[in-house]
Amino acid sequence: MKIARIETIALRIPFTTGGQSAGGVWGAKDLQVADSLLVKITTDSGLTGWGETFGFTAIPAVKLVIDSILAPELIGRDVTSREKSMLDLQKKFHVFGRSGAFIYGLSAIDIALWDIAGKAANQPVYQLLGGSEATSLACYASLIRYADPDLIRRNVQRAIEAGYRHLKLHEVDVECVRAAREAAGPDIEITLDVNCPWTVREALDMTEKLRPFNLRWIEEPVWPPENYSGLAAVRKHGGIPVAAGENASTLMDFQHLLEASAVDFIQPSPAKMGGITELQKVFALANANNVAVMVHTFYDGPGLLASVHASAALGGSKALVEWRYFDLEAQLYGDAIIPRNGRIGVPQGPGLGIEPDPDVIRDYRLEL
Structure with missing residues (x-):
């Protein structure tokens, strides 16, 4: 079973907070929306898996890295080679940083591949x-x-x-x-x-x-x-x-x-x-x-x-x-x-x- 497609999906969902936010590292004062980035992986057999990166203002950079760099490297790889693939990509792209967009993107992909593994085995991830x-x-x-x-x-x-x-x-x-x-x-x-x-x-x-x-x-x-x-x-x-x-x-x-x-x-x-x-x-x-x-x-x-x-x-x-x-x-x-x-x-x-x-x-x- 091989990876056939990797899709990134950004969401913006309004929220209330029981009062006005004072802001923080995740957003500005009075922030009222939560942005997230999902990753959907589809296999050549039709199974799908879902992952997520840390969101908010990091989303555009992570989406770009996944769409233009990580996804092309992963299309066609065997989904059961999850750990090897993750290590291969960490090594290949380490020169661009060991934190931030690359690791965030790999995180979402890895979660989606575990979702697929559980579905293939008909077992929950735990x-x-x-x-x-x-x-x-x-x-x-x-x-x-x-x-x-x-x-x-x-x-x-x-x-x-x-x-x-x-x-x-x-x-x-x-x-x-x-x-x-x-x-x-x-x-x-x-x-x-x-x-x-x-x-x-x-x-x-x-x-x-x-x-x-x-x-x-x-x-x-x-x-x-x-x-x-x-x-x-x-x-x-x-x-x-x-x-x-x-x-x-x-x-x-x-x-x-x-x-x-x-x-x-x-x-x-x-x-x-x-x-x-x-x-x-x-x-x-x-x-x-x-x-x-x-x-x-x-x-x-x-x-x-x-x-x-x-x-x-x-x-x-x-x-x-x-x-x-x-x-x-x-x-x-x-x-x-x-x-x-x-x-x-x-x-x-x-x-x-x-x-x-x-x-x-x-x-x-x-x-x-």
Whole structure:
């Protein structure tokens, strides 16, 4: 069975957020649309597989790389040679960068090829990864940055009323974190992703102020994100567990993170770092180093499904799935994957287990 066609499909879906966004690394202030990039691979036997790259403003560059460089290299290759093909293309194009558009594009392609592998075997992807008894996983509501204590209180309460017992904030102000903790009470687990804003000294000063709020982890507290020794210093002296990894792009990046003893929780992002093929290797590395994996899933399509399958098979009972708390106008999978009472179902169908809704693709397709 060979790859016959690779198609890239950009989507733009409006969302509401429970108030105005303060902006962040993923978009400008008052952002009200979520852009994503899907990849559809069709085989010569007619089987199709779906993948996804990390989206937003990266989409035009990734689409160009896939359409003009990666897809022509892959047409005609055997779909069962997935790992070899991914390594071949990493080696061939490494001179153009080991992060960004090339790796993002390969990530989506790899996820789509795993979808095809599961469909060919008539098994869900989690079974191909070793199996799991879990039919659902706990997830956390990943809130946007509001930078407004009143909006934070309102949306924390809204998430808790929807059944979430785990929350993630993207705030960088102590008073905003205080508001979240006051609204949530002592029993709700809160994590804080600050998206790499501080020097090591600034991060240590902030962790001293944040310690009273009993955070499960602080995520990417130092700039630049590859300052692994800086992360290690914050982990050692800050008094709050440290999480990082969504900006790591290759297996070597994750090895360096672990060698530096930089994290308590490592966060590979399958739509950014090589797909399921590389994700399972990060799980093995982390297990060897006794570090928990919390897969980064700030997306809603096949990348999310890939994360759910891998977390179910490889993450164990303590795995958490990130749910982007965006209130999208339309869901690519309808109601099939929306969390219920703070838990997300593990798809049981072949491959990734759920097919995208063609009406959503038709109605929200973005021409680039």
